Amino acid sequence: xxxxxxxxCLLLLTLAMPAQGGxxxxxxxxxxxxxxxxxxxxxxxxxxxxxxxxxxxFVPFKMRGQAYGDHPLPIGQGQTISQPYIVAxxxxxxxxxxxxxxxxxxxxxxxxxxxxxxxxxxxxxxEIIPELAQRAGTLLKRLGYAVHxxxxxxxxxxxxxxxxxxxxxxxxxxxxxxxLVEQLKPxxxxxxxxxxxxxxxxxxxxxxxxxxxxxxxxxxxxxxxPLVGGDQPK
Numbered sequence: 001x002x003x004x005x006x007x008x009c010l011l012l013l014t015l016a017m018p019a020q021g022g023x024x025x026x027x028x029x030x031x032x033x034x035x036x037x038x039x040x041x042x043x044x045x046x047x048x049x050x051x052x053x054x055x056x057x058f059v060p061f062k063m064r065g066q067a068y069g070d071h072p073l074p075i076g077q078g079q080t081i082s083q084p085y086i087v088a089x090x091x092x093x094x095x096x097x098x099x100x101x102x103x104x105x106x107x108x109x110x111x112x113x114x115x116x117x118x119x120x121x122x123x124x125x126x127e128i129i130p131e132l133a134q135r136a137g138t139l140l141k142r143l144g145y146a147v148h149x150x151x152x153x154x155x156x157x158x159x160x161x162x163x164x165x166x167x168x169x170x171x172x173x174x175x176x177x178x179x180l181v182e183q184l185k186p187x188x189x190x191x192x193x194x195x196x197x198x199x200x201x202x203x204x205x206x207x208x209x210x211x212x213x214x215x216x217x218x219x220x221x222x223x224x225x226p227l228v229g230g231d232q233p234k
Contacts, residue, residue: 024056027068031055035070036088043092049118050088055081057143058109077129079225081109082170086222088115093205093219094166094189096121101161103183105154105192106170106227110136110147116168117145124161126154128229153229157183164188171227172201176216186210193224 032051041047056067058081063073072080090112096102098120104113107127113136116123123146127133130151137149150158154169155177162183169180169192176192184190188208195201203219 024054024064024067028055031068031070031084035085039085041085041088041092043095045096045098045119046088046091046115049091049115050084053111053114053118054143055084055111057139058111058114075109075132077132079108079129079132081111082224087112089220090168090170090191090203091115091119093191093203094168096166100165101163103158103161103164103167103180104170105157105167105180107133107136107149108170110140110145112168112170113147113149114140114143114145117147121166123147124158124164125149126152126158128153154227155179155229159183166190167192169193169227170224172222172224173227176204176206181206181208181214184208186212191219193222 028051032047036050037047056064059067059073060075066073070083070085072083075081096116096119100121102116102121102123104116104123104125107113107125113123113125125147127136127149133149133151140147156179163185164183165185165188167180167184167190172193172195174196176194180190186208187210190206192204192206193201194204201222201224203222205217205219207215
């Protein structure tokens with residue numbers, strides 16, 4: 001005989017963890033409507049991409065029931081998959097167009113790269129942790145997203161593939177890496193979290209005009225894991 005307490009726990013588990021693909025699709029649709037479109041995400045390409053990419057595939061299996069929640073989740077190796085709103089906000093801020101060549105620094109789970117690819121971008125992603133790069137590369141290939149991934153120090157970008165129309169950095173830097181600015185096309189845009197650390201950063205929009213002049217503008221306060229590597233002081 002089931003107790004009331006057991007039935008209550010079973011109900012909560014059922015609500016928290018969709019078991020069928022259709023349930024994930026419904027959760028994804030709700031995420032787009034409630035967390036993105038109801039706020040300040042207006043770019044239809046971003047909304048469409050976020051509505052297509054199966055976020056639950058990019059989180060640990062035991063956390064799939066939380067995949068469409070309004071918060072980040074751990075993915076191992078001390079890293080996280082960003083809150084859906086932040087992924088959408090950054091994707092919107094760089095104004096990616098189909099065919100744009102985009103550099104992502106910090107592949108992580110591969111979710112941000114998948115969203116950019118779903119928007120029609122040619123995505124190049126650099127990850128400093130080999131295990132994450134391998135896992136993300138395997139998953140993205142299985143899901144059909146054409147993303148180029150290499151293991152390396154993201155502070156130095158991917159000079160062999162530069163210049164880029166847009167650059168997204170998904171870890172917090174103490175300053176904007178000069179090599180990334182160099183690899184941004186005139187007219188390009190970069191979004192990067194910048195700050196002193198201790199989970200207190202600001203999301204910065206870096207633009208380069210047709211004459212190569214660089215401007216920076218703060219967009220919002222954020223919290224990201226730190227960007228590590230040779231160009232960032234410890």
